[in-house]
Amino acid sequence: MISVSIIEEIIKVVGEKWCLTDPADMATYAFDGFFKDYTPDAVVLPKKTAEVSDVLQIANREKINIVPRGAGTNLSGTSVARRGGMIMPLTRMDRIIEIDSVNRCAIVQPGVVNAELQKAVEPFDLMYGPDPSSWYVSTVGGNISLNAGGPRALKYGSARDHLIGLEVVRANGEIVKIGSKTSKNAAGLDLPHLFCGAEGTLGIITEATVRLIPLPEAKHTLQAVFGNLDDACEAVSEIVSSGIIPSAMDLLDQILINLIQGYGGVQFPDGASALLLIEIDGHPQAIEQESEKIKQICHNNHAIDIVLARTPEENEVVWRARRSIGGTFSKVCKTLINEDATVPVSSLPDIMKKVLALREKYKLNIGIMAHAGDGNLHPSIMTDAQNQDEMKRVDQFAEELYREALSLGGSLSGEHGIGLAKKSFMSMQFEETALKMMREIKRLLDPNNILNPGSYLDEER
Amino acid sequence: MANIDKKIFQEYDQCNKCGLCQSVCPVYKVTKLESYSPRGKVRLTKQICLDELSISKRVKSIFETCLLCGACYNICPANVHGNHLFSGMRWEISKIYGVDWRKKLLYLVLNKPWRLKGSAKMGRWAQKVFDPILPSLQLGNIPANRMPEFNRKQFNEQVDEIIPAVGDIKGRVLYFHGCATNYLFEKTGLAVVDVLTQMGFEVHVPAGQGCCGLPIFLSGARDMSLQCIKSAVEKFGRDGFDAIIVDCATCGSTFKNEYPRVLKEMMESSNDISEDLLVTARKMAENTFDILQFVAKYENLFPEMNNSEKIVKLTYHDPCHLSKGQLVKEEPRRLLKRIPGIEFVEATGADECCGGGGSFQVDYPAISKKIITQKMTNIKKTKAHIVATGCPSCLLTIGAAFKPEDNIELVHPITLIQAAIAKKPNLKV
Known part of the structure; x- marks a missing residue:
């Protein structure tokens, strides 16, 4: 609980309209894209950096927890008030401050929606690299805080690869500017990247300078259907080692193929057990040659059907069904848990085999989607959070999956973050010395542990 | 609960x-x-x-x-x-x-055609009497002097109950004109009848039509809306017609989507609703067409269109209840692009709500204003002089947002089609 006098003090900073405490409002901020709910005590929506700073000073003095939040679409339970306190959505700070087309960068407030930024820079023939599936909704601040990526991270990288400067407000309210507009910068500690993937635990991002990249001239998508998953995995390895870098390469297993069969008129042939969507972009002539080469590789690996989409419209048809997956789950299950295990791409066939074996072992309904080109695996567990027995098996599945991924030299998360979902696995990936270093940095920047407490940086055992 | x-x-x-x-x-x-x-x-x-x-x-x-x-x-x-x-x-x-007493009063008026008629007359009288002070009156975001004038004579008193087809008869349709056409937008109603009869349809305009009931039940007052629904189903659930034509996106979407569902839901808690009523409502839903959807379907029956030397820029606004409620998006654009003398310019966010939303703009003027302001900016960017949209509420909301000096006219697309197939070249709007 936050006392009335403190609420009044916060209202003086942001105005009555933007400091909410009604149970109805709290209910709508009790969740994000993950499946666990925590009701906050207050929701405070600042409009400018100075307000963020003032609120943080109050919170730090009173030791009130603050959870910064973008659009609340993350899949790891990062933007809920795990230890109570207030949620601070940055959604009202949604201005694009500058688009510098010559220096190919943009300065934005954290609440700018990813797709809005893409739209704004497109007339300059530029784009912002990260393309999470949530990009119509999720914010640049949120993308950075979770180091989000998407299908095209294969060629263009994740949020970290496009971050060059930040303005952050520290737990004590101090406003700090770090990084610069330049593409080269060898001065000082690389602080901006410290905040990337920190999940709002080290400070609150109030402004970001991000790198922009030229829009590719043309795009092709190959939709290759395979009779078995192994063949598809082999094709992936061969494409990756052929020297071509596709802009995206998504792999879907039979369960997911059946789920999207027919969506928007898309039909897959009988016996379709694996689907590869390979997008290549660049100079029109270059990608003609490249798509021919990829087609050949798919053929050699026994693809049973290959469709090549050349025009934007054809590309759209091919990708639409793929993008519909997220939404279709709720028709077949009550709770969807999306895992995010990542392995070096050469180990993709191994981790695939393991997932299939574990799916069998724990008798779970799991569809497998992978950003195959970068070894980022999303087993989608279709379950019911109310079913305790099944949830136990879900936990066991996850633990074994991550253990295997790590033993192959992988990571707990490719793009969804740790949040609540994988906090307990952190010691599997990191040695105690590494975790200690992370905690010491946290303690230095936020000695009262008010910023998103309950995170993977907590001291508790 | x-x-x-x-x-x-x-x-x-x-x-x-x-x-x-x-x-x-x-x-x-x-x-x-x-x-x-x-x-x-x-x-x-x-x-x-x-x-x-x-x-x-x-x-x-x-x-x-x-x-x-x-x-x-x-x-x-x-x-x-x-x-x-x-x-x-x-x-x-x-x-x-409960329901706000002001809204309740409005719904009582909407509920009975004769009450509607009286209040429209009253509105007309009030418009005249208050003329000198109108610029200072506001209805939510709509300045009272930007409200269209009430029809001098209500629409259904201007036309016969059965209007014969011009030339060979191709079919018979029922026409639901709704409140807006009846009391405010007679031009729309006259255009609907004109275009349909010229295409060879015999148009039936059942007497005593009232409100479709949607504004009433969407606000929660479902019991009050039942009278409207029953009356509409009785008049339009008849056999022997090729289609039920609606010129208002909202009323059309109500017939198509809302009646069967609302009746079904209310049936569970009320004895007042018979199975028959529900069956008829379902049949009605399937036979309902928006005027533009219907005209586009029988585009081949168009008389030749007049040529025009003057070129005028036009943009189209998707009414929510047409584009999202009835999934009619392509047909109006196709028809408008066919009209000689019209240069069609697509606006950014053409399918985004104008912020009207029934009484929303009266209840939440600040939010509504932000939404309409964005809509105006997008429209102005097209440099269009005409905004066409098939919904009285959008016509009102967008129309009132612009000032006379913006030189932007709001029209129902059917009136442009009427002008294009009229005997004399006449593309004045």
């Missing part, structure tokens, strides 16, 4: 919280508040149904802060029907808090 029929609201369970609805919700876009986002409202619906949250004044105001434009259910990958859930919640809320 112990006595509520929870089955109606079960859809909340399908929401997978992806938040995609935020990207299209006009209210979320200008408030940036989760409480007002469809995802937030679905969550509230769930918690109320599970007795985890009680209906409060704040809950009431949150559910009122929705244009029921349908953008959220159109984009929802899980098919959660926001409009149905939220208007259902308004119904539940109205059982506790």
Whole structure:
């Protein structure tokens, strides 16, 4: 609980309209894209950096927890008030401050929606690299805080690869500017990247300078259907080692193929057990040659059907069904848990085999989607959070999956973050010395542990 | 919420919280508040149904802060029907808090055609009497002097009940003109009749038509709306017609989507509704066409169009109840592009709500204003002089937002088609 006098003090900073405490409002901020709910005590929506700073000073003095939040679409339970306190959505700070087309960068407030930024820079023939599936909704601040990526991270990288400067407000309210507009910068500690993937635990991002990249001239998508998953995995390895870098390469297993069969008129042939969507972009002539080469590789690996989409419209048809997956789950299950295990791409066939074996072992309904080109695996567990027995098996599945991924030299998360979902696995990936270093940095920047407490940086055992 | 029929609201369970609805919700876009986002409202619906949250004044105001434009259910990958859930919640809320007396009064008027008639006359009289002070009066965001004039004579008194086809008869249609055409936009009604008869259709305009009932039941006052629904089903559920034609996007969407559902839901708690009524309403739903949808279907029956030397720029605004409610998007554009003398310019966000939303603009003028301002900016960018849209509420809202010096006219597309096939070249709007 936050006392009335403190609420009044916060209202003086942001105005009555933007400091909410009604149970109805709290209910709508009790969740994000993950499946666990925590009701906050207050929701405070600042409009400018100075307000963020003032609120943080109050919170730090009173030791009130603050959870910064973008659009609340993350899949790891990062933007809920795990230890109570207030949620601070940055959604009202949604201005694009500058688009510098010559220096190919943009300065934005954290609440700018990813797709809005893409739209704004497109007339300059530029784009912002990260393309999470949530990009119509999720914010640049949120993308950075979770180091989000998407299908095209294969060629263009994740949020970290496009971050060059930040303005952050520290737990004590101090406003700090770090990084610069330049593409080269060898001065000082690389602080901006410290905040990337920190999940709002080290400070609150109030402004970001991000790198922009030229829009590719043309795009092709190959939709290759395979009779078995192994063949598809082999094709992936061969494409990756052929020297071509596709802009995206998504792999879907039979369960997911059946789920999207027919969506928007898309039909897959009988016996379709694996689907590869390979997008290549660049100079029109270059990608003609490249798509021919990829087609050949798919053929050699026994693809049973290959469709090549050349025009934007054809590309759209091919990708639409793929993008519909997220939404279709709720028709077949009550709770969807999306895992995010990542392995070096050469180990993709191994981790695939393991997932299939574990799916069998724990008798779970799991569809497998992978950003195959970068070894980022999303087993989608279709379950019911109310079913305790099944949830136990879900936990066991996850633990074994991550253990295997790590033993192959992988990571707990490719793009969804740790949040609540994988906090307990952190010691599997990191040695105690590494975790200690992370905690010491946290303690230095936020000695009262008010910023998103309950995170993977907590001291508790 | 112990006595509520929870089955109606079960859809909340399908929401997978992806938040995609935020990207299209006009209210979320200008408030940036989760409480007002469809995802937030679905969550509230769930918690109320599970007795985890009680209906409060704040809950009431949150559910009122929705244009029921349908953008959220159109984009929802899980098919959660926001409009149905939220208007259902308004119904539940109205059982506790009642309906605002001003709205109740309005609904009483809408409920009975003769009351409507009287009040329209009164409106006309008031317009005259208050003329000198009109510029200072505001109805929400709509300055009173930007309200269109009431028809001198109501539309259904200007036409016969049966208007014969011109030339060979190709079919017979029923025409539901709704309140707006009857009292405010006679031009639309006359154009509908003219175009249809010229295409060879015999047009039947049943006497004594009233309100479709939607403004009443969307606000929660479902019991009050039953009279409207029964009367419409009785007059338009008849056999022997090729189509029921509606010129108002909202009324059309009501016939097509709302009657069967609302009647079905009310049937569970009322003895007043017979199975027959529901069956007829379903049949009616299938036979209902928006005027533009119908005309586009029989485009081949058009008489030759007049040439025009003058070229005028035009843009089109998708009424929510047409584009999202009836999935009619392509037909109006196709028809408008065919008209000689028209240069069609697509506006950014043409399918985004104008912010009118029934009484929304009166209840929440600040939010509504932000939405309409964005719409105006997008329209101005096209440099169009004509904005065509087939919804009286959009015509009113957008029309009132522009000032005379903007030199932008609002028209129903059917009036342009009428002008194009009129005997004399006449593209004046």
